[in-house]
Structures are given as structure tokens and as C-alpha cells.
Amino acid sequence: MSVNNFKLRFSKLLLPVLLCIWLVACFGYLGWKPGFAYNAQRYFEIVLLGCLLCAGVALPIRFRWGRIWSKLALGLLLIMLLVIWQADNSWLAVREGLQYSALLMAIFVVAKTRQYAGAVSFDRAAYIGLVLFCFGCSLIVLEGLLLSLSISGVDPRVVFGAFVNVRIFAELQLLTLLILPGAWLQMSSTGWRRFIGLTAMLWWGLLLFTGTRSALVVLPFALLVLGFVGGRGTLGWFKVLAKQFAGGVLVFLFLRGGVAWYLNAPFWGGGSMSFVRASSSGRLELWSGAWQHFIQHPWLGNGPGAFACFTDELVATPHNLLLQLLSEWGIFMTLLSLALALLMFVALVRHLRTSGYASPLQFSLFATLVVAVSASMMEGMIIGPLQQLLIIWMFGWALHAFSQGSFIPLNGQALRWRQSIYVTALILFLTITLWGVKADLILQRELLVSPEGVVNLSYGPRFWADGHDHCPGWHERYQDQ
DSSP: OOHHHHHHHHHHHHHHHHHHHHHHHHHHHHOSOOSSHHHHHHHHHHHHHHHHHHHHHHOOEEEOOOHHHHHHHHHHHHHHHHHHHHOSSHHHHHHHHHHHHHHHHHHHHHHHHHHHHOHHHHHHHHHHHHHHHHHHHHHHHHHHHHHHHHTTSOOHHHHTGGGSSHHHHHHHHHHHGGGHHHHHHHOOOHHHHHHHHHHHHHHHHHHHHHTOHHHHHHHHHHHHHHHHHHGGGGHHHHHHHHHHHHHHHHHHHHHHHHHHHHHTOOSSOOTTSOTTOOSOTTHHHHHHHHHHHHHHSTTTOSOTTGGGGSOSSSOOSOSOHHHHHHHHHHHHHHHHHHHHHHHHHHHHHHHHHHSSOOOHHHHHHHHHHHHHHHHTTTSOTTTSHHHHHHHHHHHHHHHHHHOGGGEEEOOHHHHHHHHHHHHHHHHHHHHHHHHHHHHHHHHHHHHHBOTTSOBOOOOOOSSSSOSOTTOHHHHHHHTTO
16 A cells, blocks of 8 residues: 555544544543533533544644734733633633633634535534524423423423523523524525424524523624624515514413413513513622622632632622633733634624625624623523533634635645644543543542432532532532531
8 A cells, every 4th residue: 555545544534533532532431421410411512522623633624814813812822821820729720721722622623614514515404403403492491391380380490401490591592593594594495494484483482481681682782783784784684583583472472371371370470480580690799709809810810710619609600701701810811802802893794894795694693693792791601511512503603604715725745744733632632631521520429429329519500510629618618518
């Protein structure tokens, strides 16, 4: 066999070999899954992220950074390493850094996949997958609602039990709702259009039924920004959105009316699934605490993930991305992140206004990005496993849709040289990940389960089911509960 034939065969076998090694190492070393439901979601997210990163190594595509972008990204990386190095809780900081690095790399893999597969094929597959995901989640919630009604009540813990709580479900909706108008406009099949319309009606109706107040702010804000930026070109997209929303209102009225009739209760109801709740759900206290943590260590923060160790609440994040950056990463990291976000927003606006014709997909992705960022000022949008996977999907999709010219095919020596570097870095990264996950699972079992097998602590979600697993002071405070 010639050297060239060997190199060609190696390149073709690279992905299946990497996937096989990763899956065998992951399940062989860590086991099938952890014993706690939320951990199982995180566990399989790590497995999927590893598979995605393996695929990224094998893709013969390179992303071309501009000069300004590369300098800003390098600066961000250096500050990130400095913050992690000076953090008091070393493993929490390293774990957060690894997590965000993996998410960023996975976003690029999704974008490269669209370049490699072709925009038309990728978009069709993505639309179908997204619609099926939304429809399936809708059925799960409706099943939970029927189960809750069977015990003569509407208990959100039962209705949204598959998603940990109602907030997680609402965040999934915020990340997907505005893609559905683009899906309806770009799918040519009549059958698929009808199915998309039905899914959108259910999705909007269930969002209204949850009473998620952040939706009252972030969705109108994102639509106003899109209308201002896109101008008249967005009219067709907005017409489809309006029809889907109107159908969702009908679904909402049907659900509310059916529940009120069955339980002989007031139509509008109340409690935790209502837009008219008067409390801040603890947000103001969390924001105040995060600001105080920032004041104590303004330059490099308290350390990534450290908010969980400085709060008495079960929640382990301030539910505000800006305050989380300030309190955990410090002012330098926050300002540089804001500068990058602003440059990205300006680039997106310029693209929509100067491209001559923006597709419904670009309208949907732009609005979804605005929703994700604005909702992160009131929700923990980047914490849950499903949210992170959807963010990877949407941000990677948008990255290629708005900067397709920055992706360059590779072949020959350049491809082999880059793949050798990527494989080495990937093996190191995944090895550290496996070691860290194993250590976290062992620690968690020691904290949560007594020798008799009784669960003796309850933590709020952050990384695993706890969020406070590496906070010694928190353990001492609550170990008797």
C-alpha cells in the first residue's frame, strides 16, 4: 500500500476510530449512567459533546478568523486562563473553563458540518429534527398534565417533571419558538407545513400555559429588534409567526378552559403558572448577592462557578449572565465578552441590511440569538444540559448562515497537519474530562448518599444535580439536613 493511499484511508477511518475509542472509554470508565436523573442528562450530554468534538476533528473544514476577531479571542482566552489560575476553588474553576471551551468548540463543529453537508441538506435535517423535538416535548407535557389532572390538581412538578421544572421547559421553548416560522416558509412539502403549523400552535399554547414571565419581555424585545433591523423584508416571516401565535392562543384557551371545567376552578387560575405573580421568585436577592461578590473581587472575580459557594440558596447561579460574569470572572472578562458580543451583533445587523435578501432562516436565527442573550439576563439559559445542546445547535447554525465565506475546505498536507494537532488536543481534553467526571461522581455519591443508601442532601442544579459539590463551607452548613 502506498503512503498516499494509507493517509487517505486513515483520514476516512479517523472519525469511526475516534468515536469507538471515546464511547468505549466513556462507558467503560464511568459506567452506563449515574443514579440521579439530572446527572443522567448531564452525563449523556458529555457523551454527545465528545462525539461532536470527534466529528469536528475529522471535518476537512477550517474557520478563517479575521485579524480583529483573532486578537480579541486570544485576549479572552488569556484572561480566562488568568481567572482560572487565581481562583481559590481550583477544580470548580477548571471545570467551568472546560465546559465553556467544549461548548464553543462544539458550536464551530456544527457550523463546519453545515459547510461540509451543504446548507440545503443541513437545513432540512435541522428543521425536521427541531420540529420533532418540539412536538415530542409537547406530548410529554400534555401527558404530564393529564396525569396531574387524574389526581385532581395541576401540579407543575408533575406536569413538567420530565424537565426538572417549568423554567427548564420554558427555556427550551424560548430557544426554538422563533425557528418555526422559518421552518414553515422553507419546507416545501404541504404535509410538513401542516405538521409545523400544528407543532407551533402546541408550542405557543404551552408557553402561555406555563405563565413564564420572562417570555413577556424577551420575545417582544427580540421581535422589535428583528423588525427594526430587517425592515419590510420581514413582513412574510411576521405573518407566519402571527398565524402560529394565534393558533397557540386557541390552544391555550382550550387548555385553560378544559382544566377550569374539569377542576371546577376559576378560568385564569393562579399559583406558580400565572403571568400575574407578584414576587420576583428570589431574583432580586440573587442579583444583589452577585453584585456584592463582584464588589469584593472586582478585577478577576471570585472564580468560575464560585457563586454556588457564596449563596445560601439552593440555586447556584444568579440567573443573570452579566452579573454571573462580573461576580465569577471579574470586570476584565466581562468587558471583553461584551465587546465581542457587540461586534457580533453589529456584524449580524450589517449582514441583514446589506445582503440584499435575507432568508427566513436568517430572520429566525437572528431573533433566536437575541432571545437567548436577553433571556440570559433573567434565566440560567446556559446551565441545563438540554439548553446547552440547543444553544450549540442554534449558535453553530447561525455562525455558518451569517459567515459562510469564512469556512474554507482543506485537503492534502494542510488537512493532515491540522488533524494531527486537533487529535492530540482532543485526546488530552477528553482524558481530563473523563478524569474530572469520575471524580465528581465519586464525590457526589459520598455527599448525597449515606452508607445505608439514603439520600441525605438536596442541592439545586448547576453542573450535576448538586451545584455545591466542591463547596466545603456549604457542605458543613447543610450536612445535617
